[in-house]
Amino acid sequence: MKKSLLIIFSFIIISSVKAQTLQSKINNAFENFSKYEQLKYATISFSVVNSANGKLIFGNNQNIGVAPASTLKTITSATALALLGEDFTFKTDVSYSGEILNGVLNGNLIIKGGGDPTLGSSRWEKTKKSQILNKILFALQQKGIKTINGKVIADVSDWDTQSLPIGWIWEDIGNYYGAGTSQLCWGENLFELSFTPGKTIGSEVKINNLYEVYPFLNITNELKTGENGSGDHVFAYSAPYTSQIYLRGTYGKDLRKEIGISLPDPALAMAYEVADFLTKNGYQTQASAAAKTNELQKDLKPLTTITSPSLKEIVYWLNKKSINLFAEQLVRTIGWKFGKNASIIEGLIAIQKFWKEKGIDIASLNIVDGSGLSPQNRVATLTMANILYQAKKEIWFDVYFNSLPIYNNLKMKSGSIADVLGYAGYVNSAGKTPLCFSLIVNNYNGNTSAIRQKIFTLLDSLK
Numbered sequence: 001m002k003k004s005l006l007i008i009f010s011f012i013i014i015s016s017v018k019a020q021t022l023q024s025k026i027n028n029a030f031e032n033f034s035k036y037e038q039l040k041y042a043t044i045s046f047s048v049v050n051s052a053n054g055k056l057i058f059g060n061n062q063n064i065g066v067a068p069a070s071t072l073k074t075i076t077s078a079t080a081l082a083l084l085g086e087d088f089t090f091k092t093d094v095s096y097s098g099e100i101l102n103g104v105l106n107g108n109l110i111i112k113g114g115g116d117p118t119l120g121s122s123r124w125e126k127t128k129k130s131q132i133l134n135k136i137l138f139a140l141q142q143k144g145i146k147t148i149n150g151k152v153i154a155d156v157s158d159w160d161t162q163s164l165p166i167g168w169i170w171e172d173i174g175n176y177y178g179a180g181t182s183q184l185c186w187g188e189n190l191f192e193l194s195f196t197p198g199k200t201i202g203s204e205v206k207i208n209n210l211y212e213v214y215p216f217l218n219i220t221n222e223l224k225t226g227e228n229g230s231g232d233h234v235f236a237y238s239a240p241y242t243s244q245i246y247l248r249g250t251y252g253k254d255l256r257k258e259i260g261i262s263l264p265d266p267a268l269a270m271a272y273e274v275a276d277f278l279t280k281n282g283y284q285t286q287a288s289a290a291a292k293t294n295e296l297q298k299d300l301k302p303l304t305t306i307t308s309p310s311l312k313e314i315v316y317w318l319n320k321k322s323i324n325l326f327a328e329q330l331v332r333t334i335g336w337k338f339g340k341n342a343s344i345i346e347g348l349i350a351i352q353k354f355w356k357e358k359g360i361d362i363a364s365l366n367i368v369d370g371s372g373l374s375p376q377n378r379v380a381t382l383t384m385a386n387i388l389y390q391a392k393k394e395i396w397f398d399v400y401f402n403s404l405p406i407y408n409n410l411k412m413k414s415g416s417i418a419d420v421l422g423y424a425g426y427v428n429s430a431g432k433t434p435l436c437f438s439l440i441v442n443n444y445n446g447n448t449s450a451i452r453q454k455i456f457t458l459l460d461s462l463k
Contacts, residue, residue, distance in 0.1 A: 025461050026057070026462065027058065028461070029457070029458050030058070030060060030458060030461075033454060033457070033458040034060075036454055037446075038445055038446045038450065039441065039451075040445070041443055042441050042442060042443045042445075043061060043064065043066055043441070043442045043443060044060060044440075044441050045061040045062060045064050045066045045438075045440050045441075046058065046059065046381060046437075046439045046458075047059050047062040047384070047437060047438050047439075048436075049382075049386065049388070049389050049436050050433055050434070051388070051392050051426065051435055051436040052433070052434050054386070054389045057433070057435070059382060061381075062381055062382035062385075063364065063380050064380060065364065065366055065378030065380055066378065066380075066420075066440045066442045067372075067378065067417065068372050068379040068384065068415055068420075069372045069415030069416050069417045069420045069421070069440075070322045070371065070372045070373075070413065070416065071372060071413050071414070071415035071422045071423065072327075072367065072369075072370065072372035072415065073327050073372060073415075074319070074424050074425075075351070075355075075379070075387050076318075076330060076331065076371070077318055077319055077330070077400065078388075078390075078391045078394075078400060079351045079354055079355070080311060080315065080333075080334065081311065081312070081394070081396040082354065083334055083337070083338055083354060084311055084334070084337065085311065085396075086311055086312040086399050087310050087311065087312070089307050089311070090116030090117075090119075090308035090333075091116070091305055091306070092111065092112065092113060092114050092119055092184070092305065092306040092307075093111075093112045093305050093306075094109070094110070094111050094139060094302075094303045094304045094305070095109075095110045095300040095301055095302050095303055096108065096109050096110065096143075096300070096301055096303055097150075097299065097300055097301075098150065100143065100144065100145055103144055103146035103147060104145075104146070104147045105145045105148045105149060105150065106149045106150065107149075107150050108150040108151045108152070108153050109136075109140075109150070109151070109152045109153065109303075110300060111136075111153070111271065111274065112155040112184075113154065113155065113156050113158075113159075113183035113185070113267065115159075115183055115185075115329055115336065115342065116306070116308040116329075117326045117329035117330075118185075118308045119132060119185050119186060119270070119306065119308070120132055120188070120270065121187065122187075126309070127309065129186075129187060129273065132306060133273065133274065133277045135304060136278075136303075136304065137278065138304075139303045140283075140303070143303060146283065147283060148278070148283065151275075152274050152275040152278075154184050154267035154268065154271040155183075155184070156183035156267045157183075158183055158336075159181075159183035159342045159343075160342070162344060163180030163181045163182060163240045164178075164180045164240060165328060165331075165368055165369035165370075165371075165374055166369075166374070166376070167368045167369065167374030167375065167376035167377075168369070168373055168374055169374075169375070171235055171237075173238070173239070173240075173262065174235065174236035174238040174245060174246075174261065175236050175260065175262060176190040176259075176261060176262055177260075177324050177373070178324070179263065179324070179325050180262065180328075181325070181344070182267050183267070183342070184266065185266050185270075185329065186267070186270035186273070187263075187269075188323070188325055189262060189263045189266040189325055190260045190263060191213065191214070191260070191261055191263060191269075192259065193207055193208075193209060193213075193247075193258065193261060194207075194208040194209050194258045194259075195207060195223070195234075195251050195255075195257075197226075197252065197254075198224075198225040201225055201226065202225060203224065203225045204221075204223070204225070205221070205223035205224065207221055214269055215272075216243055216268065216272070217243055217245060217264070218243050218245070219245045219246075219247065220245070220246045220247065221247045222247060222248045223247050223248065223250065223251050224249075224251075225253050226250030226253060227252065227253060228253050228254045230250060230253075231252045231255060232251065232255060232257060232259065233249040234247060234250070234251055234259045235247070235248050236259075236262065238261075238262065239264065240264055241264055241265050312396070312399040314326055315399065315403045316399075319404055319405065320403060322371075322414070322415075324371035324372075324373050325371075327369075327370040327371035327372075328344070328369060328370050328371055331344055331369070332344060334347045335347030338350040338354075344369070347370070348367055348369075348370070351365075351370070352365055352367075355387065360383055360386065364379065364380040364382070364383040365379055366378040366379065372415055372417070375417060375418065375420070379440075381424075381438035381440055382438075384424050385437055385438045388424065388436035388437075389436050401426065407423065407456070408456040408460070409463070410423075410425055410427060410459060410462075410463075411425045412424055412437075412459075413425055416448070419442065419443050420440070421440075421441050421444065421448060421451055421452060421455065422438070422439060422441065423438075423439050423455065424436075424438040424440075427462045427463060432463075435462055437459075437462060439455060439458070439459065441455070
């Protein structure tokens with residue numbers, strides 16, 4: 001009996017010493033970190049939690065709301081896995097109205113969006129545009145339809161028209177990473193342009209593939225050639241549902257890179273491509289593209305259903321490549337399934353409600369989007385660390401953990417917007433205290449690469 005008590009007592013002492021040693025190590029590293037001149041006017045929020053028991057090991061400004069940038073995706077993806085399930089899939093229904101007579105469809109081809117962010121994406125073989133288009137063509141052929149005397153209609157009537165979260169800035173929304181949401185996505189709601197810079201600095205930059213651009217878009221090119229090594233400073237300016245896109249900024253003289261531009265109306269783009277594809281494949285069709293219709297479609301007949309990859313596969317790419325569109329589509333889907341409608345606001349309310357029921361103070365989760373692109377978001381790092389701790393207890397944790405990138409030999413999600421840099425993730429070193437953490441710096445000055453290396457040095461203290 002005495003021997004057993006001695007073993008237990010010794011284990012408690014060793015655990016306590018380890019915790020104190022780790023805390024001291026982190027504290028010393030943080031003191032050194034906070035002295036850097038780059039952080040003189042910055043807000044540093046840092047929380048380290050024991051992921052075995054949820055206890056706070058280290059905190060600095062841990063309850064201060066800071067802009068989280070893309071570290072917010074750790075919360076969005078965890079919520080989606082919890083509410084929707086790792087095997088959840090999106091459905092896109094293809095139907096037709098009217099009647100078929102001698103191979104002629106006297107009616108419309110209707111593609112009803114289901115919020116699938118992967119439709120037309122090149123990240124999976126089955127989601128590629130060519131696969132989707134051929135599946136629709138095959139379904140028409142199987143039905144004996146050779147001509148469509150009507151329109152190709154992209155039905156997005158279940159979602160409201162607010163495709164962008166509040167707080168997204170003008171400089172972002174025209175670019176690929178600022179692509180808006182849609183009930184019917186297409187090719188991750190972007191298209192790419194290739195360029196040839198001029199021979200002299202400040203000369204015009206030529207768009208090589210302008211002929212491939214959708215005919216309903218009007219691009220005004222104001223790009224200038226930048227110096228060698230100046231890289232990509234191309235910004236596209238547009239708004240949802242408009243046809244006008246302005247390209248401004250510089251494209252480096254030695255740069256050879258395609259630039260992604262957001263689609264103002266993804267549903268219209270898909271409807272157009274389906275109609276165009278059918279025409280090129282011998283259909284004597286009068287089909288035209290329409291992104292939205294107010295006419296009530298009655299007596300629709302199913303043609304085919306397109307099923308997305310599973311949510312676990314979507315979350316993998318969401319976090320690995322920090323895809324804003326995937327995060328925002330999940331927010332709206334959560335609103336659709338668990339709120340009053342598919343609006344961004346309803347999705348955010350549902351996310352806050354879920355975590356409130358888990359004991360999180362939603363005042364510490366003050367969010368206006370799901371991706372972190374908006375600088376208006378304010379999240380406490382202790383809240384983020386606590387959500388990471390909660391996630392570790394869930395059956396879907398392995399899926400979630402696997403989705404996190406590796407930086408500095410740590411499994412963690414990064415986040416970066418103007419003067420904001422953060423990381424959130426896990427430390428699972430063998431024989432050491434398992435940790436989850438969130439470190440976010442707002443309003444640092446100077447070079448981002450320099451502050452990143454300083455952050456990595458601080459996070460080394462957790463290993």
